[in-house]
Amino acid sequence: MSAAEAQQVQESFEKLSVDAAPVEETPATTAASEEASSSQPVSDNSASLYVGELDPQVSEATLFEVFSAIGPVSSIRVCRDAVSKRSLGYAYVNFHNVSDGERAIDELNYSPIKNRPCRIMWSQRDPSLRRNGAGNIFIKNLHPAIDNKALHDTFSAFGKILSCKVATDEMGQSKGFGFVHYDTDEAATAAIDNVNGMLLNDREVYVGPHISKKDRESKIEDMKAVFTNVYVKNVDVEFSEEEFKKLFETYGAITSIHLEKDAEGKSRGFGFVNFETTDDAARAVDELNDKEINGKKLYVGRAQKKGERLQELKKQYEAIRMEKLSKYQGVNLFVKNLDDSVDDEMLKEAFASFGTITSVKVMSDDAGKSKGFGFVCFSTPEEATKAVSEMNQHMLAGKPLYVALAQRKDVRRSQLEQQIQARNQMRLQQAAAAGGMPGQFMPQVFYGQQPGGFMPPGSRSGAPFGGPNPMMMQQGPRGQMPPQGQWPRPGPNGQPMPVYGMPPPPFNQEFNRGPQRNYQSRGNFKNQRKEGGLAAALAQAAPEQQKRMLGEELYPKIAASGKAQDAEAAGKITGMMLDLQNEEILNLLENEDAFKTHLDEALAAYEEYKKTAETEEASA
Numbered sequence: 173m174s175a176a177e178a179q180q181v182q183e184s185f186e187k188l189s190v191d192a193a194p195v196e197e198t199p200a201t202t203a204a205s206e207e208a209s210s211s212q213p214v215s216d217n218s219a220s221l222y223v224g225e226l227d228p229q230v231s232e233a234t235l236f237e238v239f240s241a242i243g244p245v246s247s248i249r250v251c252r253d254a255v256s257k258r259s260l261g262y263a264y265v266n267f268h269n270v271s272d273g274e275r276a277i278d279e280l281n282y283s284p285i286k287n288r289p290c291r292i293m294w295s296q297r298d299p300s301l302r303r304n305g306a307g308n309i310f311i312k313n314l315h316p317a318i319d320n321k322a323l324h325d326t327f328s329a330f331g332k333i334l335s336c337k338v339a340t341d342e343m344g345q346s347k348g349f350g351f352v353h354y355d356t357d358e359a360a361t362a363a364i365d366n367v368n369g370m371l372l373n374d375r376e377v378y379v380g381p382h383i384s385k386k387d388r389e390s391k392i393e394d395m396k397a398v399f400t401n402v403y404v405k406n407v408d409v410e411f412s413e414e415e416f417k418k419l420f421e422t423y424g425a426i427t428s429i430h431l432e433k434d435a436e437g438k439s440r441g442f443g444f445v446n447f448e449t450t451d452d453a454a455r456a457v458d459e460l461n462d463k464e465i466n467g468k469k470l471y472v473g474r475a476q477k478k479g480e481r482l483q484e485l486k487k488q489y490e491a492i493r494m495e496k497l498s499k500y501q502g503v504n505l506f507v508k509n510l511d512d513s514v515d516d517e518m519l520k521e522a523f524a525s526f527g528t529i530t531s532v533k534v535m536s537d538d539a540g541k542s543k544g545f546g547f548v549c550f551s552t553p554e555e556a557t558k559a560v561s562e563m564n565q566h567m568l569a570g571k572p573l574y575v576a577l578a579q580r581k582d583v584r585r586s587q588l589e590q591q592i593q594a595r596n597q598m599r600l601q602q603a604a605a606a607g608g609m610p611g612q613f614m615p616q617v618f619y620g621q622q623p624g625g626f627m628p629p630g631s632r633s634g635a636p637f638g639g640p641n642p643m644m645m646q647q648g649p650r651g652q653m654p655p656q657g658q659w660p661r662p663g664p665n666g667q668p669m670p671v672y673g674m675p676p677p678p679f680n681q682e683f684n685r686g687p688q689r690n691y692q693s694r695g696n697f698k699n700q701r702k703e704g705g706l707a708a709a710l711a712q713a714a715p716e717q718q719k720r721m722l723g724e725e726l727y728p729k730i731a732a733s734g735k736a737q738d739a740e741a742a743g744k745i746t747g748m749m750l751d752l753q754n755e756e757i758l759n760l761l762e763n764e765d766a767f768k769t770h771l772d773e774a775l776a777a778y779e780e781y782k783k784t785a786e787t788e789e790a791s792a
Contacts (some may be wrong), residue, residue, distance in 0.1 A: 219246075219267040220295040221276060225320070226250075227286040228259045238285060239265050243272030255589065257784045264295055282321040291320055293335040307334070307360045308382035312349040314338065315373035319346070327352045330366065331359020351382060400427075400453045401475040405442035407431070408466040420445045423459070424452025444475055502553035503530075505560060506578040508545035508766050509759045510534060511569035515542075522568055523548050527555025544765045547578055565755055574759045574766075581773075588777035591751055596781075707758055719750055722757045726750065729761065733768075735775055744781075748774045 223235065232248045239245050250263040267273045273294070281292045311323070318326075324336040331354045338350035354360045360381070368379040383391070407416065413431045420426060424447050431443035447453040453474075461472040476484075507519065520532040527550050534546035550556040556577065564575040579587075706725065710718050727746045736742035749757065749770060760767045 219270045219273040221265045221267070221273050222262065222293050222295040223265055224262040224291040224293075225288060226259065226261050226263060226290060227288045228261060230259065230263070230286055232263075234285065235263055235265060238280065239267075239276060242267070242276045242279065244268045255593075256780065282324070289319070289321065291335075291337065306357050307354040309352050309354070309360050309363055310349065310380055310382040311352065311367075312378045313375055314346060314348050314350060314377060315375045316346045316348070317373055318350075320350075323350050323352065326372065327363050327367070330354070330363040331356060398450050399474045400447045400450055402445045402447065402453050402456055403442070403471075403473055403475040404445060404460075405471045406468050407439065407441050407443065407470065408468055409439045409441055410466070411439060416443060419460070419465070420456055423447070423456040424449060500549060500578075502577065503551065503556045504547060504549045504578040505556055506545065506576055507548055507563075508574045509571050509763050510542060510544050510546060510573070511571050512542050512544075513569050514546075516546075518569075519546055519548065522566075523559055523563065526559040526562065527551060544763050571762075572755070572759070574756055584773060585777060588748060588773060589780060591748060592777055592781040595747070706761070710754060710758075718754055722754065722761075723747075723750055725761055726757065729767070730771065733771060735771060741775075741778060744778055745771065745774045748777065 230250065232250055235248050235250070236245060239248075244267065246266045246268050248263065248265050251260045252258060253260060265276070267276070277292050277294075280290070282289045284290070314323070318338060320336055320338050323338055324333060327333060327336065333352060334355055335353045336351070339347040341347055352360075352363065354363070364379050364381065367377065369376060371377075402420075404416075404420075411431070413429070416431050417426065417429050420429070426445060427448055428446045429443070430445075432440045434440055445456070447456065457472050457474065460470055463470050463472075505523075510519070514534060516532050516534050519534055520529055523529060523532070529548060530551055531549045532547070535543045537543060548559070550559065560575050560577065563573055565572045566575075567573075706721070710721060713721060723746055726749055727742060730736055730745055730749075731739070731742045736745055749760070752760070752770075760770055
């Protein structure tokens with residue numbers, strides 16, 4: 173594309189109405205959205221296209237560049253997750269003319285966008301038509317080499333195709349089945365009559381009407397009540413097929429019997445028996461299941477297909493998982509800042525007075541050394557609540573404990589992501605109120621920053637920094653401060669590092685007097701810190717000063733860890749960790765393992781936020 177063409181496309185895109193606002197859709201609703209798109213023929217006045225199978229990096233600008241070559245585009249929307257703001261892999265493109273939409277399907281369907289073939293179909297939003305399965309067929313036993321385009325080319329001979337899709341796994345590999353949706357029932361019937369049982373890439377495929385999930389589940393329930401095939405396991409390996417048959421033939425006429433054997437002809441201990449009637453099969457299951465024969469207890473039950481077995485196992489796993497979550501909800505406590513000398517028995521003894529303890533564990537590394545944290549589980553939530561209120565900050569082996577209800581790692585990470593979203597929203601609101609858009613992230617709690625900066629070690633003459641005051645040097649016109657505060661502060665090696673926070677107010681005489689008082693009070697805090705430690709200094713400081721003091725301790729520690737890639741990352745992670753309780757922050761500053769754990773979680777949440785911000789910038 174030439175420079176002139178690129179400029180023309182850019183100008184057209186800026187005039188385009190792009191609906192890029194995040195919608196409350198999740199990966200779980202993707203299938204429903206695709207089902208919404210694959211429905212009845214498009215109406216005459218509609219020119220909306222569904223574009224699927226997109227690379228997550230595809231933005232509205234990318235789609236506009238592709239589809240504007242067909243005709244005038246009225247709007248584009250890439251659908252995104254409501255929380256992470258990541259692309260869900262599909263979008264909607266609206267043309268002014270239906271003819272342009274038809275041409276886009278003919279020319280662009282299955283064409284690559286960012287090296288991934290897209291799938292285009294008419295978008296149908298009518299719920300009644302969306303639920304109507306007329307013209308939809310199901311194909312299975314497909315060869316792995318058959319993709320969406322090959323399936324479309326094969327079935328397009330029987331009528332107009334509204335949508336066509338081969339089901340794939342997370343790695344993009346074919347699952348061996350797919351769907352084709354025609355505009356009429358006649359076309360679907362012709363495809364079933366002509367292709368069912370044929371060979372496609374040397375595989376005999378099955379083609380039949382698509383049955384909705386609800387109808388399939390109803391059919392499975394009916395099959396459970398009416399069955400003739402019985403599965404038998406835990407059979408004595410010394411059993412011959414004749415003995416196996418005699419065991420079951422007393423219950424009714426048998427049409428077939430099979431005892432599974434290995435390559436050497438030895439029994440593998442399981443087999444199948446098919447009866448003529450359902451009553452005979454049910455009687456065999458009732459009388460032989462759990463019956464002991466030759467010292468082994470048989471399992472006899474209705475034979476199931478692999479998919480049905482997997483579905484039941486999945487349901488059992490989810491039920492057990494939910495039972496465990498509900499069982500330990502509100503009774504399992506997380507205890508950290510443990511001394512290395514504290515073991516399971518000592519921790520249990522410390523909490524035994526609050527109720528019945530069902531389990532206790534101090535976590536240790538491979539060498540058997542304590543990691544400084546553990547878990548205590550009580551029998552009732554009331555006991556756990558009492559233990560939290562009484563034992564938090566309780567001294568054990570010379571160290572104050574941090575005690576709280578235990579949370580799963582995914583829940584903690586979700587909370588960190590929500591904190592990032594909340595701060596991002598606050599940043600936008602403050603920017604709107606200030607009449608400008610800040611260029612940096614603003615933590616909810618501001619640390620290490622006063623209207624005149626903070627007092628670093630070695631400063632002279634009461635100024636916030638040795639040498640010229642950088643704030644005075646960066647004053648804007650008429651004595652105003654810059655729109656976003658990024659004042660130098662010493663890093664771990666003495667280099668200037670920015671502080672991220674709210675833009676400071678105008679620099680006038682009133683504010684000029686305020687910082688001097690702050691400098692004096694902060695100097696007193698430093699003296700108190702030297703005399704009685706940080707905890708003692710916090711106890712004597714005003715509430716609004718405590719977070720700043722903790723921030724000044726956290727920021728150099730985070731920067732010195734080497735995990736924060738730049739000053740911006742260190743500032744944001746510091747702001748996130750300052751949301752913790754003051755006692756917990758003190759524990760982090762004293763306990764290196766706990767500090768590393770929280771730092772890793774905050775860093776992961778920040779990286780997620782950064783990726784989301786980069787995606788939004790690319791879309792814009």
